[in-house]
Amino acid sequence: MIIAVDGPAASGKGTLTRKLAEHFNLARLDTGMIYRAVGLKALEIGDPADENVAVEAARSLAFDDLDQAGLRDEAAGKAASQVAAIPAVRDILLKFQRNFATNPPNNKNGPVNGAVLDGRDIGTVVCPDAPYKLFISASSEVRAERRYKELQERGEEAIRSAILRDIIDRDERDRSRTVAPLEPATDAEIIDTSDMDADAVFAAALNFISSQS
Ligand code: DC
Numbered sequence: 001m002i003i004a005v006d007g008p009a010a011s012g013k014g015t016l017t018r019k020l021a022e023h024f025n026l027a028r029l030d031t032g033m034i035y036r037a038v039g040l041k042a043l044e045i046g047d048p049a050d051e052n053v054a055v056e057a058a059r060s061l062a063f064d065d066l067d068q069a070g071l072r073d074e075a076a077g078k079a080a081s082q083v084a085a086i087p088a089v090r091d092i093l094l095k096f097q098r099n100f101a102t103n104p105p106n107n108k109n110g111p112v113n114g115a116v117l118d119g120r121d122i123g124t125v126v127c128p129d130a131p132y133k134l135f136i137s138a139s140s141e142v143r144a145e146r147r148y149k150e151l152q153e154r155g156e157e158a159i160r161s162a163i164l165r166d167i168i169d170r171d172e173r174d175r176s177r178t179v180a181p182l183e184p185a186t187d188a189e190i191i192d193t194s195d196m197d198a199d200a201v202f203a204a205a206l207n208f209i210s211s212q213s
Pocket of ligand 1: 031036084
């Protein structure tokens, strides 16, 4: 079983895929973390928007980098979105993601029944043959508010207007890039979560998956 979940920043993909992974006993890969780790590495080397810097960062990516502190920070998100627009970077990271989908690692319960991946291009590029594809969206205002609350709960300082600005910029960069832009696969189920809570989104996803089985 492979479930592909795509959508813009802060749309709730992480919450949904955690629930799906537990429900179906799947290995889960948040592919945004891979781009974030490359983004942070690139920031250490130089300008993340510079192809040479970003490619060097992608080539040196190691598994341990995916656990480091700071990956969820807004700076890492911005750098991730910059390196993600570079085709050579995406090429390097594609293999890793496909390998995870077809040979998912065991989880704490032992062998799994498949994989759930979330990102921007899972249904369109990474796993175009996935039997279940979901595209999760919500208005930029709703997503900014969710991110704001999340940061507040973590005790981090946050400015609403700056978060909204960052989300709008990131959407624009993710949607307008020439390679693997953020867009729903033609066969994806689109769920607008603007007026839904996490349980309602999960229920809608399960409904779709059972309708396809
Ligand atoms: O989901 P996220 O906010 O953690 O992702 C960070 C950035 O990484 C996002 O702005 C675009 C990029 N990304 C991508 O281009 N393709 C993916 N499959 C996942 C993330």
